[in-house]
Amino acid sequence: MLYFFLCVLGALCGESFNFLWSVMNEELFEKYYFGTLDQAESDRLKNLLEYNTAVRSEFALYSMERAMFVRSAGKLAGLSGTFGKQDIFAQPVSENRWTGNVARKLAAIAATLLVIGGISVALYYQRYPTVARLDSVTGDVYVTYETNTLKAEVGQRLISRMQIEVRGNQSQAIIFLKDKSRIRFPGDGKMAITELAGRKELHLLAGMFEADFQKQPAGKPLWIITPQSRSEVLGTSLQIRTTPTATRLEVVEGHVRIMRGLDGRSSDVMTRYAVSVGKREDNMAVERFFWADRFSGGEGGVCGTMRTSLFDEELRRLDEQHKRAEMRFKDSGGR
Amino acid sequence: MNRLSQTEVMKQAFQYESALVSYAYSLCRDWSAAEDIVHEAYLVLMEKWESYSPEYSVYTWVRKMVYFKTLEYLRTRSRAIFSGDNDLFESVRVAMEMEVSEEAVNRYVMQMKHLDKCVEQLGSGAKDVLVSYYWKNQSCSDIAARLKRSVNSVWLSLSRIRKSLKECVERYMKNQPGEIAFGTISLGSGDE
Numbered sequence: 181m182l183y184f185f186l187c188v189l190g191a192l193c194g195e196s197f198n199f200l201w202s203v204m205n206e207e208l209f210e211k212y213y214f215g216t217l218d219q220a221e222s223d224r225l226k227n228l229l230e231y232n233t234a235v236r237s238e239f240a241l242y243s244m245e246r247a248m249f250v251r252s253a254g255k256l257a258g259l260s261g262t263f264g265k266q267d268i269f270a271q272p273v274s275e276n277r278w279t280g281n282v283a284r285k286l287a288a289i290a291a292t293l294l295v296i297g298g299i300s301v302a303l304y305y306q307r308y309p310t311v312a313r314l315d316s317v318t319g320d321v322y323v324t325y326e327t328n329t330l331k332a333e334v335g336q337r338l339i340s341r342m343q344i345e346v347r348g349n350q351s352q353a354i355i356f357l358k359d360k361s362r363i364r365f366p367g368d369g370k371m372a373i374t375e376l377a378g379r380k381e382l383h384l385l386a387g388m389f390e391a392d393f394q395k396q397p398a399g400k401p402l403w404i405i406t407p408q409s410r411s412e413v414l415g416t417s418l419q420i421r422t423t424p425t426a427t428r429l430e431v432v433e434g435h436v437r438i439m440r441g442l443d444g445r446s447s448d449v450m451t452r453y454a455v456s457v458g459k460r461e462d463n464m465a466v467e468r469f470f471w472a473d474r475f476s477g478g479e480g481g482v483c484g485t486m487r488t489s490l491f492d493e494e495l496r497r498l499d500e501q502h503k504r505a506e507m508r509f510k511d512s513g514g515r
Numbered sequence: 516m517n518r519l520s521q522t523e524v525m526k527q528a529f530q531y532e533s534a535l536v537s538y539a540y541s542l543c544r545d546w547s548a549a550e551d552i553v554h555e556a557y558l559v560l561m562e563k564w565e566s567y568s569p570e571y572s573v574y575t576w577v578r579k580m581v582y583f584k585t586l587e588y589l590r591t592r593s594r595a596i597f598s599g600d601n602d603l604f605e606s607v608r609v610a611m612e613m614e615v616s617e618e619a620v621n622r623y624v625m626q627m628k629h630l631d632k633c634v635e636q637l638g639s640g641a642k643d644v645l646v647s648y649y650w651k652n653q654s655c656s657d658i659a660a661r662l663k664r665s666v667n668s669v670w671l672s673l674s675r676i677r678k679s680l681k682e683c684v685e686r687y688m689k690n691q692p693g694e695i696a697f698g699t700i701s702l703g704s705g706d707e
Contacts, residue, residue, distance in 0.1 A: 212544075212607075213544055214652065214654070215544060222603050225603060225606075226602055226603045226606045229603075229606040229607065229609070229610045230606055230609075236610045236613070236614055237614045239607075239610050239614075240610050240611055240613075240614035240615050241614070243537065243540075243541040243611060244534075244537050244615060244619075244623055245677070245681070246649070247536065247537030247540050247541065247546075248537070248623075248626065248627055248630050249645065249649045249677065249680070250540065250546050250649045250650060251533065251536070251537075251546070251627065252630050252631060252634045252645070252649075253645050253646045253648075253649035253650035254546060254649075254650050255631065255634075256634065256642055256645065256646050256650070257646050257650050257651075
């Protein structure tokens with residue numbers, strides 16, 4: 181009985197031992213395939229393979245079976261083939277890390293570029309704000325900024341200190357300020373529009389323009405500056421022309437305060453009144469002018485050779501008066 | 516001894532493709548690389564088929580090429596074989612060559628064909644574990660963490676999957692196709 185019991189016990193122990201041994205070997209084999217063997221385990225496996233035929237046979241069988249499972253697992257994942265490398269594009273779309281990662285990176289790059297671009301544009305417009313826009317261009321119209329001159333185009337954005345030049349009698353530019361004030365600028369003429377810290381200035385350097393100005397904000401009038409004068413515009417339709425010796429301002433509707441640059445003398449010019457400002461002290465009388473039918477029609481309300489000739493006539497009168505005064509001054513010996 | 520034609524040599528060589536990939540895999544432990552190695556060996560074979568001698572089996576002859584291509588692969592990628600232990604590499608090679616006879620290879624090829632059918636019968640959970648462990652090389656700890664199971668549970672599931680697949684393949688080999696003994700294998704709800 182005892183013998184039988186010992187045999188059974190021995191058999192059980194043997195089976196247990198074999199089972200444990202098999203499990204230990206399997207763990208060793210798995211470590212080999214995962215590449216996590218340390219030096220001692222590597223030596224142990226090497227010795228087992230060299231000197232233990234059972235383990236060697238077990239290892240070979242284990243390896244072949246493992247290869248079968250790897251191949252089947254690869255087929256399940258859709259990535260194993262008879263030849264060739266792993267086809268990552270065979271992965272389901274939701275698991276396609278390559279596409280997902282690249283798409284995310286591209287989206288991040290695009291978003292970054294958009295933000296940088298947006299900031300750059302904002303900074304550019306902040307540094308070079310739009311003060312006006314060319315609504316219409318006829319003939320030869322040029323814009324100059326610093327030393328660069330370009331032919332103007334319809335819709336051109338005008339920034340502060342940019343000069344507009346209209347060449348030729350047939351040429352014309354229609355300009356809209358930011359507040360929708362409208363300026364008709366026929367040839368030949370040159371003007372510049374500036375805006376600094378909310379102060380808007382139209383510098384009429386040569387020629388003439390007609391304008392319908394919107395009502396300006398309180399305390400922030402628009403200024404028209406010529407070589408001889410400075411006019412404060414509060415919301416007016418007017419015409420203004422300048423020559424090297426005189427400036428004539430005609431107010432169609434509204435109120436303009438004009439100041440002579442020579443001595444700072446100023447005059448208020450109301451609707452249907454005009455003033456001529458020259459280089460001499462006597463050239464600043466405010467007078468009534470008549471707005472006849474021949475002055476109306478067309479763009480800006482003022483056009484036609486008759487109006488222009490009357491305007492020019494007034495300026496010629498002023499110029500002649502100025503020349504006579506100069507001659508008298510020279511004859512008298514400069515006293 | 517009659518020499519084989521190129522077609523016959525290549526045909527026999529291609530029959531052992533799965534066994535040769537398994538052989539290469541046991542040496543380099545990278546399945547994709549093993550497939551490439553065997554592919555390159557076949558390219559060499561197509562050029563040097565005339566050097567084949569009938570005194571050796573085609574399998575043994577091609578396996579030799581696969582061995583040299585494996586060495587070339589490991590050297591060109593600057594990988595120290597077994598982290599500096601060339602002896603273990605040679606021990607593995609000897610074990611695979613001595614213990615895997617041509618008869619075993621032929622049987623192995625048949626088993627591979629039946630295994631695909633048996634794998635199809637696995638449940639989705641078992642397939643997931645199979646792919647994660649054998650294809651994605653995830654450890655039992657990683658799989659357990661992902662599936663919120665214990666490591667022992669995952670290890671036991673793998674053992675059950677392997678055992679069931681082997682039994683299924685044996686049934687096919689004995690011309691007794693049928694379902695896997697345990698039906699669809701699913702992971703337990705806890706430790707087993």
